[in-house]
Amino acid sequence: MPVESATDYRKRLYELKNEIKLDDYYGTFKGTVLIDNFRKEQPRIEKFECRDNDVWVTSFPKSGTTWAQEMVWLLANNLDYNGAKDSLENRYTFLEGVALAGAYFKTKLLKLPIPDPISKLKKTKKRRFIKSHLPWDLLPAQIREGNRKSKIIHVVRNPKDVCVSFYHHTKIFPNLYVSMEEYFDKFISDKFLYSPYWNGVLSYWNKRHLPNVLIIRYEDMVNDLPSIIHQIADFLDTSVNEEDMGRLLHHLSFDQMKNNKAVNLEQVTDLLKKHGMLKAQYSLMRKGKVGSYKEELTEEMISLLEVWSEINNKDTGLVFDT
Template sequence: MKLMNAEEMEEVIRKLYAPVRNFTYQSFHGYVLYSNFARYQKEIEDLQVYDDDVWVTSYPKSGTTWTQEMVWCICNDLDFEGAKQNIHERFPFIDFVQIDDGVADLPKFLKPLEMLKEMPRPRFIKTHLPWDLLPKQIRTFEKRPKIIHVARNPKDVCVSYYHHMKMFNVFLGNFEQQWQLFINDKLVSSPFFKNVLSYFDRCDESNILFIKYEDLKKDLGKSVLQVAEFLGVDLSEDQVEKLKEHLSFESMKNNKAVNHTEFIDYVRTANPKCSGGEFIRKGKAGGYKEEMDEEVVKIFDEWIEANLSNTKLRFDC
């Protein structure tokens, strides 16, 4: 296996990491984001935050949508009828500001900051932004909204991120090139560990809950109760069972309110080269074993150990 040097990685980024409408990338506090973020950074920095807001944060492809739906249902008395509304409208995704390149007819859900100004409280907000780029009122603990951060083992994240980028025609290269960009912190929302640890290092704060995708897969009922307790909601055994059914892989995969069909259709219209596909693909823990050979797994294991050796964070992978 030939590993790319820095110059070769930059060449791959220039030629093959080609997002919708040819967005460019730059660093914000050491994190890779679309350059369009600069237009909204100050507005996000100064965003009015309320103590009754509920945020779900994560690195991309870590079980975010699954966690969002769980959180929204818990906080809304398991209103499955209300949950038929598109999750982007119930749970605005702040990072969508990066897609705004001046197009006048952007769908409402791609204007999250406008939506947040109009939403009734409590508001539900999703982001892949690290702690360092959250609104100032959160970072200074002037306001203490509930924050649930969901993390997933980086091997599965990398594989899922690859298929996600291919589906949206964001990356034109192969998996070998992509995983090397991933572990070298070249993908949007990276560095992976810096992003995840920015929340893990603050999980002792009373308003922050750090959960893992693998724990959700292992015992969803237990995780539901943990999240409900954090949110101050009591659930009966019957309610837990109903929510588990609603959150099952098959239910989520076929639920148009959460499987991002509307967003995929929008991207395909805006970018005919986008192949489309399934946003909720396999939902496995350990699925990386089907796509990474032993040599790549060894490289990842060494990378993970190097980044976590001085922390208490561990992943089941």
């Protein structure tokens, strides 16, 4: 990109950052944009009692979280495909989920009770599986301070694909869905849910030296899933033989995941449709491709994302396959 062009895009990014305002139901917590309801949950999360055998799957939203969750749960549970028929929502606890759901879903209308994640985790006697999109700085103090050796698998994905995938995911939230143009401006100016993207991703990337933290890339999952499976299995002190690998790869294939009611939120979306709360056609798993952003973003959007990435990711060593 010519210097003049890069300079222009930097100027546009600066302008957007100053033009775009946070929506009323958002708040900022240690620099991260979250639902204001999170204010009530944050002290409880801060003091949450972790366990050494807890397994966490963390990510910025739409980075391959669901795919990684299913893979991790099966590897940690001796490939229990029967147990995997239970919904992913039951097998994992979404740490900050109650704050988000309370803000976006009319629970009385949908008759969906939202369990309190902290209470649920306290009562759980077996090994706990926890999902979170929070950055490292908002995880429980026991993890940040190294007092617990909970296993943390963090998934990262090329931000261009994340940007598009997150936009489509907003269709499930009645209050959040806007035009692509409006959403894009909020995302790239760090004024959208879980923004800034780079703060969240790099907060884990900078902890990759810790023995209880494993970073995996979505692009590597797409290009060489067996290697990622072996990597996670080693991290969880287990293994997968060649005979079992074939069945696991089939189970984790995009087509199987897309049609698996235990992981694809179909029950939730059916309920939203029934009550007229789904504003557009929605699928949790849409394409599963690397680089599909090229089909939906304009050249200007792509250029802005490239300059934005160059500014925020310089000299970190984190590289994405685009």
